[in-house]
Amino acid sequence: MNKQKIGKLLVRVADNREISLSSFIVLLLIILAIFVPSFISGSNLMQIVLNTVTVCILALGELTVIITKGIDLSVGATMGLITLIVGQLALSGWPLWGLLAIALLVGLVAGLVNGILISLVKLPSIIVTLGTLSVYSGLMYLVTGGNWVTNLPNYIQNLSSWSFLGFIPGPVVIMLIILLFITIFLRYSRVGRYLYAIGNNPNAANLAGINEKRIIVIPYILTGVLAAIAGVLYLSYNGFSTPNTGSSLNLQAIAAAVIGGANVFGGRGGAIGAVLGALLLGVISEALVFFHLPAVWNDAAEGLIILLAVVMDSAISRTIRVTRG
Amino acid sequence: MLMGEDIVLRSMDVSKSFKGVTVVNHVSLELNKGEIHALVGENGAGKSTLIKMLSGVHQPSSGSLEYEGKMIEISNPAFAHNLGIFTVHQEPAIMPQLTVAENVFMGFHPMKKVLWKWIDRKEMFKRSREVFVRLGIDIDVTQVAGNLTIAQQQMVEIAKAVIHEVRVLILDEPTATLTGHETQILFQIVRNFMSQGTAILFVSHRLDEVFELASKVTVMRDGQKVGTYSVANLNARELVKLMVGRDINTEHYQGNRKIGTEPALSVRGMTKRPWFSNVSFELYPGEILGVSGLVGSGRTNVAEALFGVMPAESGEIYISGERYVLRTVKQAQKLGIVYVPEDRHKHGLALQMDIMQNISLPSLSKLSKFGVINRNGEMELSRQMVANLNVRSTSIFQATAQLSGGNQQKVVFSKWIAQKPKIIILDEPTRGVDVGAKDEIYNIIHRLAEDGAAILVISSDLPEILGIADRVLIMKEGKLVASIPREEMSEENIMYYATGVNERN
Numbered sequence: 010m011n012k013q014k015i016g017k018l019l020v021r022v023a024d025n026r027e028i029s030l031s032s033f034i035v036l037l038l039i040i041l042a043i044f045v046p047s048f049i050s051g052s053n054l055m056q057i058v059l060n061t062v063t064v065c066i067l068a069l070g071e072l073t074v075i076i077t078k079g080i081d082l083s084v085g086a087t088m089g090l091i092t093l094i095v096g097q098l099a100l101s102g103w104p105l106w107g108l109l110a111i112a113l114l115v116g117l118v119a120g121l122v123n124g125i126l127i128s129l130v131k132l133p134s135i136i137v138t139l140g141t142l143s144v145y146s147g148l149m150y151l152v153t154g155g156n157w158v159t160n161l162p163n164y165i166q167n168l169s170s171w172s173f174l175g176f177i178p179g180p181v182v183i184m185l186i187i188l189l190f191i192t193i194f195l196r197y198s199r200v201g202r203y204l205y206a207i208g209n210n211p212n213a214a215n216l217a218g219i220n221e222k223r224i225i226v227i228p229y230i231l232t233g234v235l236a237a238i239a240g241v242l243y244l245s246y247n248g249f250s251t252p253n254t255g256s257s258l259n260l261q262a263i264a265a266a267v268i269g270g271a272n273v274f275g276g277r278g279g280a281i282g283a284v285l286g287a288l289l290l291g292v293i294s295e296a297l298v299f300f301h302l303p304a305v306w307n308d309a310a311e312g313l314i315i316l317l318a319v320v321m322d323s324a325i326s327r328t329i330r331v332t333r334g
Numbered sequence: 335m336l337m338g339e340d341i342v343l344r345s346m347d348v349s350k351s352f353k354g355v356t357v358v359n360h361v362s363l364e365l366n367k368g369e370i371h372a373l374v375g376e377n378g379a380g381k382s383t384l385i386k387m388l389s390g391v392h393q394p395s396s397g398s399l400e401y402e403g404k405m406i407e408i409s410n411p412a413f414a415h416n417l418g419i420f421t422v423h424q425e426p427a428i429m430p431q432l433t434v435a436e437n438v439f440m441g442f443h444p445m446k447k448v449l450w451k452w453i454d455r456k457e458m459f460k461r462s463r464e465v466f467v468r469l470g471i472d473i474d475v476t477q478v479a480g481n482l483t484i485a486q487q488q489m490v491e492i493a494k495a496v497i498h499e500v501r502v503l504i505l506d507e508p509t510a511t512l513t514g515h516e517t518q519i520l521f522q523i524v525r526n527f528m529s530q531g532t533a534i535l536f537v538s539h540r541l542d543e544v545f546e547l548a549s550k551v552t553v554m555r556d557g558q559k560v561g562t563y564s565v566a567n568l569n570a571r572e573l574v575k576l577m578v579g580r581d582i583n584t585e586h587y588q589g590n591r592k593i594g595t596e597p598a599l600s601v602r603g604m605t606k607r608p609w610f611s612n613v614s615f616e617l618y619p620g621e622i623l624g625v626s627g628l629v630g631s632g633r634t635n636v637a638e639a640l641f642g643v644m645p646a647e648s649g650e651i652y653i654s655g656e657r658y659v660l661r662t663v664k665q666a667q668k669l670g671i672v673y674v675p676e677d678r679h680k681h682g683l684a685l686q687m688d689i690m691q692n693i694s695l696p697s698l699s700k701l702s703k704f705g706v707i708n709r710n711g712e713m714e715l716s717r718q719m720v721a722n723l724n725v726r727s728t729s730i731f732q733a734t735a736q737l738s739g740g741n742q743q744k745v746v747f748s749k750w751i752a753q754k755p756k757i758i759i760l761d762e763p764t765r766g767v768d769v770g771a772k773d774e775i776y777n778i779i780h781r782l783a784e785d786g787a788a789i790l791v792i793s794s795d796l797p798e799i800l801g802i803a804d805r806v807l808i809m810k811e812g813k814l815v816a817s818i819p820r821e822e823m824s825e826e827n828i829m830y831y832a833t834g835v836n837e838r839n
Contacts, residue, residue: 197709199702206695209684216643216673216681217696217749218664276686 026270030285037292045299053295055178059246061291062180063088066239067258068265068283069191070232075266076195077208077225078275079127079134081232082259086145087119089255091240093149096158096165096250105164112237119145120233124226142259149252159249168245180242184284187235191280200227208275264311265290268318289314340366341403342533343388343419343502348397350383357383359557360397365502365533370524372548372565373537376577376829378794380557381537385504388535389421390414412441418501420494424510426487430480435462437479438493465493469523485516492523503527504535509543510630521547539628541570541833553577571826574833578796578825587801588780589820594619596655598788599640599671599757604649609635610812613649617757617788622779624803625792626828632812633792634676637759640790641673642666653757667696670756674746674763676792678739682746685735689727690716692734693748719748723778740771747778758782761792776802796825808832 042049067084074081094115095108103111119141126137171179195201203224206214211221244250269286271278293314294307343365350358358380365371375381386392388399390408398405401417408414414421428437435458436443444461446454462475471489473482479490488508495503505524509517524547528534538544544551545565553560553576560576597616605611610632617623625633639646642660651658653669660666666673675681683692693716694701701711716730725744727737734745743763750758763779764772779802783789793799799806800823808816808831816831 197706199698199705199707202691202695202698202707205687205691206684209686210681212681213684214695216641216663216675218662218667219695220664276684 026282057291057295061287062184063239063243064261065184065284065287067262068287070235071262072266072283073228075271076204082138083142085255085258086142087236088240090145092244092250093152116233116237120230124229128222128225157251264315344400348394351395361559368531370534370548372544372551375554379554421504422491424507426491428479428487435459435475438462465496485512502533506537574829593621600652602650604646606646619786619788622789624799624806627809627832631809672750672755673759676761683734688731690730740767757788759790
């Protein structure tokens with residue numbers, strides 16, 4: 010009887026991805042600290058968070074898409090394209106407000122193109138975004154002729170060099186605001202609820218009077234806009250961008266959302282989980298640096314964690330089904 | 335010749351249960367060489383499951399099968415094919431992107447050896463042409479099977495049987511989707527098989543076909559065999575009686591309601607081909623109107639047209655006397671129509687979401703301001719509905735996947751009743767629900783009718799219709815064939831119209 014209770018509790022904890030994931034991150038940090046105490050210094054931890062900001066923001070967009078049973082493979086390329094456009098225009102002397110407006114516009118249009126092709130032409134999201142991924146990556150070369158953008162004006166860098174209360178860096182503050190917004194959007198807004206319903210059971214959603222065709226465009230637009238914000242922050246923080254920027258971020262964003270509890274079969278996932286997923290990836294890549302392991306291990310470790318998360322997901326849902334009886 | 339030597343395939347006391355529910359209960363059946371044997375019974379009588387055991391799709395939970403005098407286990411469909419047992423399913427299992435010839439020879443392609451074994455396409459086309467000539471059908475075997483009509487696709491399935499030595503041919507409601515002419519061609523082919531000594535098992539809902547084609551008929555009811563009869567010794571009335579043969583349970587009926595005089599819903603000549611045509615009826619406030627008919631008779635399609643899921647192509651719909659053209663679900667909802675679908679897992683519930691989220695889903699527009707959901711309003715609505723309909727759960731935050739079938743159905747009801755509808759369409763409202771919950775659902779339906787809602791109940795469960803309906807409409811092949819008032823309702827009467835024997839007698 011008691012054993013059963015403990016088992017049920019364990020399942021509940023494992024099923025709550027926010028709790029299990031943050032415990033896992035803390036555990037990992039403690040283990041790392043045993044080997045390298047300086048790993049868990051305040052400044053290093055903040056550095057990890059800062060390095061993860063772009064992935065966090067992209068993952069939050071990707072999350073809203075995955076909830077509807079879709080996937081957006083073009084999010085990294087959208088972000089990369091925006092860094093180059095903004096960078097190029099900044100070099101030709103555009104004012105800040107113009108740069109921000111053009112960034113948001115490009116993000117919006119990129120997302121809209123994805124969303125409309127998926128909704129109206131009824132193509133699978135994986136095909137559409139694979140296509141736009143190539144198009145957006147191609148455009149990156151066109152924008153700069155294959156060159157980097159560097160030597161950006163100060164007002165670009167200033168966007169991320171401020172901090173809140175003296176110790177929370179500006180990009181982290183912006184990321185937290187987005188996190189709050191997405192959390193509220195998914196939990197308390199009507200459209201957010203519709204996304205879950207569509208991902209869960211599109212037939213039932215349709216019978217409930219939800220216009221799937223219209224609603225389904227929203228997460229792609231949101232993802233595009235978030236890619237714009239991530240792009241501006243990336244450019245501002247790094248001070249340069251290349252035609253390769255963002256190419257590895259597609260998969261990292263998806264991985265973060267999935268590790269954070271989003272179900273690729275739709276209908277499940279939360280904002281805090283997605284950010285925790287991104288942070289876990291950040292901790293791992295930082296740990297590899299600390300242990301002087303070559304960066305190639307990064308991909309392998311990342312892949313392993315994703316597999317672990319997916320296996321855990323299906324194991325948990327099976328256990329829940331069994332214990333329900 | 336002794337009778338026993340003619341038996342090709344027989345089942346002896348076979349039973350099949352799924353998750354503890356017995357679907358086929360100790361059925362023995364004998365199929366003889368050169369004989370057409372019909373299998374009839376109401377929806378859910380267990381016919382399909384029995385067939386699936388004979389063709390290797392399912393294995394019996396108990397009992398055994400005997401083939402040509404030897405006990406056998408038919409472990410999979412391929413094994414059945416090797417024995418010469420072929421089944422033509424109601425929906426042909428063809429591969430639409432492959433050519434007709436490739437479909438016919440699927441798994442048994444003629445091979446040619448050039449260094450390695452390759453499919454001999456020339457031989458395959460040649461032989462499949464021969465097969466269709468033998469069947470007397472004109473089909474281009476090089477075209478892709480997806481271009482064929484359903485009738486032609488069935489012929490492809492039959493052609494599969496022809497390339498082997500077919501000993502037993504099982505036809506599962508083959509005529510359900512065929513026109514009269516196509517049916518006659520099929521029958522001719524079946525008779526040819528019969529004269530060549532093939533044993534044929536023919537499942538049909540259309541009793542007139544049974545009388546036309548078969549010499550023996552086995553009747554199933556509630557998973558059990560009622561008996562096997564010689565068709566010559568039966569008439570249609572007697573056969574219907576054997577199929578239904580239950581006592582009528584009317585304890586649910588509560589007829590002392592006030593039924594309005596102005597129709598809440600009036601339908602005139604509503605048509606959506608090929609599903610239904612020229613459907614006209616009236617539904618009054620406070621009335622519980624049953625809709626009976628066989629699966630595939632167009633009942634659900636009519637419901638979907640009235641709910642704007644699949645709008646009708648012509649005809650008129652009046653709601654409280656005013657004419658509307660129903661195009662979308664949202665519009666139907668606004669007019670006070672709700673629809674509780676047939677399959678709650680497929681269409682009714684988002685199973686991973688909790689009770690509250692399911693109940694509030696269609697009402698979210700009303701519950702939100704500036705796109706933000708009023709959490710308290712949402713919880714209040716759900717608590718109210720859960721209490722009203724007595725949904726047994728730990729809390730409104732329990733995932734609906736964890737509820738029993740009956741309680742899940744109550745959640746689906748809650749979701750729609752929360753809209754305070756004027757017209758309620760219920761499609762198989764108690765399917766897969768246990769007896770206790772059934773009673774509760776009937777009480778809910780009565781309460782709604784008492785409060786003045788007009789209720790349309792689509793059901794394959796005849797006792798259910800007899801138990802609650804004030805009047806019943808009967809559909810057959812997309813047409814409304816009868817409207818029977820309470821006083822004249824009986825299972826026999828309903829089945830009589832639904833199976834179409836009335837056209838013969």
